Amino acid sequence: MSERFKPSVTVAAVIEREGRYLLVEEHTPEGLRLNNPAGHLEPGEALAAACAREALEETTHTFTPTALVGIYLSRFVRPAIGEEISYLRFAFCGELGPQVVGRNLDAGIVRTLWLTPEEVRASRERHRSPLLLRCIEDHLAGQRHPLALLHTDPSVFD
DSSP states (O other): OOOOOOOEEEEEEEOEETTEEEEEEEEETTEEEEEOSEEEOOTTOOHHHHHHHHHHHHHSEEEEEEEEEEEEEEEEEETTTTEEEEEEEEEEEEEEEEEOTTOOOOTTEEEEEEEOHHHHHHTGGGBSOTHHHHHHHHHHTTOOBOGGGOOOOGGGGO
């Protein structure tokens, strides 16, 4: 029997304001890259809560997910070492709240920036993941699903 497929579960915040999307510029093994505020689901965490946490850590702003934009599966091969990683991403849109005074950007995050969809499309070579643009395109197309689609069994919190 072969090893069971175990993709890394991630969450991403698709945050739009006045026609611009909030992205982060971050250090990666491949260099400085752009991404949605995003990160890994942690043990004992519901998906929407993980997205709110990651958005706060990477932007210093509170974020309240209001809808699921989509669920995405992608594969990445790290060029330098040939490491293969599969990601299962849950992307949420919602309300960006105030900046938390005194909070610093997460380690590795250089800055946040607001880009138009055209600017995001023009910077593809700097995207950390092909899912960055796909999530924005789906958001622009009006793709929204109710959070009620997601259920976290209480056993997760034990």
